[in-house]
Amino acid sequence: xxxxxxxxxxxxxxxxxxxxxxxSERPAIIVEADGRWYVGPGNSLLEIxxxxxxxxxCWEIDWKPERISASFHGRDLFAPVAGRLARGEPPSGxxxxxxxxxxxxxxxxxxEIVYIDHYGNAMTGLRAAMLSADxxxxxxGRVLERATMFSDRPRGIAFWYENSNGLAEIAVNQGxxxxxxxxxxxxxxxxxx
Amino acid sequence: xxxxxxxxxxxxxxxxxxxxxxxSERPAIIVEADGRWYVGPGNSLLEIxxxxxxxxxCWEIDWKPERISASFHGRDLFAPVAGRLARGEPPSGxxxxxxxxxxxxxxxxxxEIVYIDHYGNAMTGLRAAMLSADxxxxxxGRVLERATMFSDRPRGIAFWYENSNGLAEIAVNQGxxxxxxxxxxxxxxxxxx
Amino acid sequence: xxxxxxxxxxxxxxxxxxxxxxxSERPAIIVEADGRWYVGPGNSLLEIxxxxxxxxxCWEIDWKPERISASFHGRDLFAPVAGRLARGEPPSGxxxxxxxxxxxxxxxxxxEIVYIDHYGNAMTGLRAAMLSADxxxxxxGRVLERATMFSDRPRGIAFWYENSNGLAEIAVNQGxxxxxxxxxxxxxxxxxx
Numbered sequence: 399x400x401x402x403x404x405x406x407x408x409x410x411x412x413x414x415x416x417x418x419x420x421x422s423e424r425p426a427i428i429v430e431a432d433g434r435w436y437v438g439p440g441n442s443l444l445e446i447x448x449x450x451x452x453x454x455x456c457w458e459i460d461w462k463p464e465r466i467s468a469s470f471h472g473r474d475l476f477a478p479v480a481g482r483l484a485r486g487e488p489p490s491g492x493x494x495x496x497x498x499x500x501x502x503x504x505x506x507x508x509x510e511i512v513y514i515d516h517y518g519n520a521m522t523g524l525r526a527a528m529l530s531a532d533x534x535x536x537x538x539g540r541v542l543e544r545a546t547m548f549s550d551r552p553r554g555i556a557f558w559y560e561n562s563n564g565l566a567e568i569a570v571n572q573g574x575x576x577x578x579x580x581x582x583x584x585x586x587x588x589x590x591x
Numbered sequence: 592x593x594x595x596x597x598x599x600x601x602x603x604x605x606x607x608x609x610x611x612x613x614x615s616e617r618p619a620i621i622v623e624a625d626g627r628w629y630v631g632p633g634n635s636l637l638e639i640x641x642x643x644x645x646x647x648x649c650w651e652i653d654w655k656p657e658r659i660s661a662s663f664h665g666r667d668l669f670a671p672v673a674g675r676l677a678r679g680e681p682p683s684g685x686x687x688x689x690x691x692x693x694x695x696x697x698x699x700x701x702x703e704i705v706y707i708d709h710y711g712n713a714m715t716g717l718r719a720a721m722l723s724a725d726x727x728x729x730x731x732g733r734v735l736e737r738a739t740m741f742s743d744r745p746r747g748i749a750f751w752y753e754n755s756n757g758l759a760e761i762a763v764n765q766g767x768x769x770x771x772x773x774x775x776x777x778x779x780x781x782x783x784x
Numbered sequence: 785x786x787x788x789x790x791x792x793x794x795x796x797x798x799x800x801x802x803x804x805x806x807x808s809e810r811p812a813i814i815v816e817a818d819g820r821w822y823v824g825p826g827n828s829l830l831e832i833x834x835x836x837x838x839x840x841x842c843w844e845i846d847w848k849p850e851r852i853s854a855s856f857h858g859r860d861l862f863a864p865v866a867g868r869l870a871r872g873e874p875p876s877g878x879x880x881x882x883x884x885x886x887x888x889x890x891x892x893x894x895x896e897i898v899y900i901d902h903y904g905n906a907m908t909g910l911r912a913a914m915l916s917a918d919x920x921x922x923x924x925g926r927v928l929e930r931a932t933m934f935s936d937r938p939r940g941i942a943f944w945y946e947n948s949n950g951l952a953e954i955a956v957n958q959g960x961x962x963x964x965x966x967x968x969x970x971x972x973x974x975x976x977x
Contacts, residue, residue: 405859418741418764418765419741422740467753467754467756468739468740468752468753469740469752469753469754469755470754470755473598474755546854547806547854548804548805549804549805549806549808559854559855560853560854561853561855561856562853562854562855562860563853571804611934611935611958612934612935613933613934613935615933615935660946660949661932661933661945661946661948662933662934662945662946662947662948663947663948666791666948667948
């Protein structure tokens with residue numbers, strides 16, 4: 399999310415909903431980070447984008463809708479709050495200023511496969527800008543070199559590249575990296591220089 | 592559909608298209624039910640929401656588009672009719688008042704798995720409001736207790752709960768109910784009190 | 785794309801992005817064909833719809849965005865250009881008039897399975913209007929007759945029909961053609977009269 403959000407203009411409102419603890423004690427929050435707005439569960443889903451922001455503020459939502467289901471606050475609570483922000487109303491709620499919602503213990507980058515797309519490309523949680531120009535990535539018993547784009551490499555050759563959201567991604571030109579390298583979500587990578 | 596539609600405001604227009612008999616003798620219809628509009632095939636797709644409505648009316652569409660494909664009335668016929676309703680035109684067609692399109696023989700609730708979502712949760716055709724607070728559901732050789740939400744149960748434990756659309760749904764906290772209980776669409780459930 | 789685009793009104797802007805050579809030498813282009821606009825890579829993706837148009841023009845895009853990723857010109861380059869066309873600005877760029885982007889060697893129709901949909905129906909690259917009324921299609925060791933619609937054939941029987949976009953498509957009434965006939969993308973068909 400932190401990788402994608404920076405492509406959107408200031409004033410954008412994001413409705414964020416990865417919420418396995420829905421209905422438990424976690425608060426519902428509004429975050430403002432560098433002029434963009436986020437509404438979602440206060441379960442640290444927004445930690446990384448808060449950390450990367452130059453300025454960020456946070457509010458705990460105290461409004462309750464008339465009708466709320468036990469398991470879908472994305473629709474019943476976050477969406478109406480996001481709608482009000484989108485039409486220009488100011489955030490309402492209790493400012494959260496003590497940092498109790500933050501996770502300083504989390505790493506800045508995640509050195510593993512975090513997503514495999516429809517084409518078999520394997521996205522990592524590593525920002526390419528944090529890696530040296532000649533960094534190699536070791537994964538699943540292979541060592542991969544950096545390429546600028548797919549067409550830099552012959553058909554069938556595996557490599558890593560900076561994807562369109564700034565993350566290091568593993569791919570095979572005209573092939574499926576997930577099958578050819580046996581990659582799954584959660585596999586660890588090692589950075590080699 | 593009946594479970595989802597009630598979350599939308601009066602005046603909403605629904606374009607409905609589950610239509611294996613497209614091109615055969617079934618009529619195309621407009622239904623008004625409690626102020627919401629539905630356009631689709633007259634194949635009883637709308638039966639349950641008509642039955643649950645306090646007031647409902649039905650028209651057989653007699654308009655034909657200039658160009659109509661044999662197999663996609665959703666695009667060629669229902670969509671333009673829905674578009675006209677959405678911009679405020681009154682329904683046109685022959686009122687269907689004899690109930691010949693209705694299915695009084697169908698049950699009010701369907702005691703089986705009707706849908707399995709992306710996360711492996713198994714939705715039933717039973718409205719939770721029709722079940723007692725301590726009702727248990729027997730399925731696939733297991734007897735499941737009711738929970739209010741996912742976080743009520745320890746990780747890995749199967750339960751049923753009222754999902755966000757009011758239907759009984761079978762889930763496993765942080766697990767896949769479909770795989771862990773071997774559930775597939777069409778499996779029957781038994782209600783135990 | 786050529787089959788779908790003709791259902792849209794003149795003035796529609798299509799953002800087209802099948803672009804394995806992104807970042808290589810292929811140009812970015814704007815095509816106008818019978819009053820519809822297309823923005824995408826100049827890799828012959830638009831060849832068939834240009835060929836079927838009565839009037840078509842082409843421009844090579846020379847604008848560059850401030851920030852452009854190496855691998856996602858759909859977002860960074862084509863989308864803003866399409867946005868400007870959609871709000872009524874004239875196309876800008878160098879007119880391509882020498883036909884160097886065209887592929888006269890390509891066939892008008894493709895006699896193979898080009899797509900398998902969610903229901904297992906197998907779409908071909910053959911326009912049904914190019915086939916005689918009693919044409920049969922031979923595929924995967926079977927010879928299939930033409931039907932007008934699904935309900936023309938008994939449950940479980942395989943046939944071909946003109947789909948809603950005008951292409952010949954192979955289907956099984958209330959069944960999956962891909963599994964029952966063992967069809968995959970790229971399988972060749974033979975037209976028999």
